[in-house]
Amino acid sequence: MSALYENSVIEIPKAPTGIEGFDQITRGGLPRCSSTLVTGGSGSGKTVFGLQTLVNGSRLFGEPGVFVAFEERSRKISAHVATFGWPMTGWEILDAMPPPDVVAIGEFDLAGTLAILSAKTHAMKARRIVFDSLDVLFQLLPSVQERRREFNRLHSWLLDEQLTAIVTAKLDWVEASTPPPLDDESLRYLPYIVDCVVALTNRYDNGFSQRRVRIVKYRGSGFSENDTPFVISPSGIQVATADRTPISKTIAFEKISTGVMALDEMLYGGVLRGTTTMITGNPGTAKTTLSGAFAEASARQGDKTVYVAFDESAEEIVRNLTSVNIHLQEHIDKGSLSMHSENVARRCGRAFSAH
Amino acid sequence: MSSYSFILYIAGNLPNSIQAVLNLKAICTDHIPEGYRLEVVDVLVEPDRGLSDGVFVAPTLIKLEPKPKQVIIGNLSNLSALLHFLGLKSTSSDEMQSATQ
Numbered sequence: 001m002s003a004l005y006e007n008s009v010i011e012i013p014k015a016p017t018g019i020e021g022f023d024q025i026t027r028g029g030l031p032r033c034s035s036t037l038v039t040g041g042s043g044s045g046k047t048v049f050g051l052q053t054l055v056n057g058s059r060l061f062g063e064p065g066v067f068v069a070f071e072e073r074s075r076k077i078s079a080h081v082a083t084f085g086w087p088m089t090g091w092e093i094l095d096a097m098p099p100p101d102v103v104a105i106g107e108f109d110l111a112g113t114l115a116i117l118s119a120k121t122h123a124m125k126a127r128r129i130v131f132d133s134l135d136v137l138f139q140l141l142p143s144v145q146e147r148r149r150e151f152n153r154l155h156s157w158l159l160d161e162q163l164t165a166i167v168t169a170k171l172d173w174v175e176a177s178t179p180p181p182l183d184d185e186s187l188r189y190l191p192y193i194v195d196c197v198v199a200l201t202n203r204y205d206n207g208f209s210q211r212r213v214r215i216v217k218y219r220g221s222g223f224s225e226n227d228t229p230f231v232i233s234p235s236g237i238q239v240a241t242a243d244r245t246p247i248s249k250t251i252a253f254e255k256i257s258t259g260v261m262a263l264d265e266m267l268y269g270g271v272l273r274g275t276t277t278m279i280t281g282n283p284g285t286a287k288t289t290l291s292g293a294f295a296e297a298s299a300r301q302g303d304k305t306v307y308v309a310f311d312e313s314a315e316e317i318v319r320n321l322t323s324v325n326i327h328l329q330e331h332i333d334k335g336s337l338s339m340h341s342e343n344v345a346r347r348c349g350r351a352f353s354a355h
Numbered sequence: 356m357s358s359y360s361f362i363l364y365i366a367g368n369l370p371n372s373i374q375a376v377l378n379l380k381a382i383c384t385d386h387i388p389e390g391y392r393l394e395v396v397d398v399l400v401e402p403d404r405g406l407s408d409g410v411f412v413a414p415t416l417i418k419l420e421p422k423p424k425q426v427i428i429g430n431l432s433n434l435s436a437l438l439h440f441l442g443l444k445s446t447s448s449d450e451m452q453s454a455t456q
Contacts, residue, residue, distance in 0.1 A: 108413070109371055112369070120402070140412075140428060
């Protein structure tokens with residue numbers, strides 16, 4: 001065990017996040033010129049945490065930053081940033097989302113990726129970088145050995161470049177300190193390589209959202225070991241203390257109707273334009289009906305609408321939906337709705353079976 | 356009358372990049388006798404080119420023609436997968452080659 005662990009007075013250099021409360025529980029912020037893994041399930045606040053650290057780095061501490069977006073298009077992230085009223089100056093978003101139909105044939109490595117990033121970070125004199133989310137890229141690497149090798153490559157690149165880095169990953173087992181499920185086995189080494197691990201969770205308790213942050217490990221530093229509540233307020237993440245105002249329900253984007261009035265009410269006016277909504281349910285639970293209602297409402301209000309079906313023909317869907325008073329044909333005739341059915345399994349079985 | 360046109364993004368002389376160039380050239384020579392267009396972009400020399408083309412991994416192969424545009428990453432070492440993906444037919448010599456590998 002190193003002397004640093006025995007003497008809590010001498011601590012490693014830190015880069016403050018400027019996030020209220022977080023810099024307190026970590027006694028100063030993230031490890032400087034090192035990497036921090038931020039884990040959590042979907043919607044746990046990983047992206048916001050990364051963005052806020054970059055925005056604050058630039059506006060409060062004069063440290064330019066780069067946000068490498070593997071998971072969402074930069075347009076969406078900019079819109080996200082705008083909802084918090086954060087400036088887009090002094091830091092940049094790089095679109096690094098792999099094309100949805102990309103196929104991996106043979107081995108690859110991150111050397112090219114890092115060369116491109118070096119060019120960018122040097123030009124910007126960047127001091128901070130966020131990779132959101134790394135598992136998107138790593139899913140393209142076929143084996144555990146390759147993922148480990150490439151993460152080590154990334155880690156040493158960060159050290160060489162003297163960057164303070166946040167790497168996000170959807171690993172909800174880290175927080176629970178339990179062994180990873182089998183399909184996450186290949187990422188289980190991640191927490192061991194980085195110097196700091198921050199786990200974010202979002203649980204529901206009696207219908208209330210309970211967001212919590214926990215520092216799972218922090219090499220060379222003391223930290224608060226308990227779960228600490230946080231909220232994502234209109235101005236960003238705020239960590240701790242009991243009497244914060246609850247999460248705001250103010251919606252800054254245009255909502256569009258789902259075609260079902262009661263559902264629109266439940267969603268405060270519908271779904272956000274430009275977002276993706278997943279409908280799940282067993283056979284016969286009205287997934288297609290809901291999709292049809294949405295398509296009809298969308299076409300009726302004048303939006304060009306495309307309906308893509310994977311298990312029924314367009315004609316069948318149009319016919320069957322008339323029985324629940326959803327009439328798509330008139331919109332098809334007018335040209336505001338276009339229907340497509342495709343048998344995915346046949347068309348690109350190989351790409352799918354290769355994951 | 357070939358209409359095959361590719362851009363291959365590589366990272367200098369790193370092993371996977373060299374492998375990708377060799378694999379692609381070999382398969383094109385054997386399977387597109389009528390000729391093809393290939394542009395090789397080295398992201399170590401032209402990092403901005405990678406950024407502006409939205410390419411973040413090297414090697415990345417983009418097949419521009421024939422349509423549809425397709426994106427493949429990796430060193431292209433799986434011959435039969437590459438042939439299949441590019442819509443090219445394998446020959447008996449390919450099978451012998453993969454059998455000996």
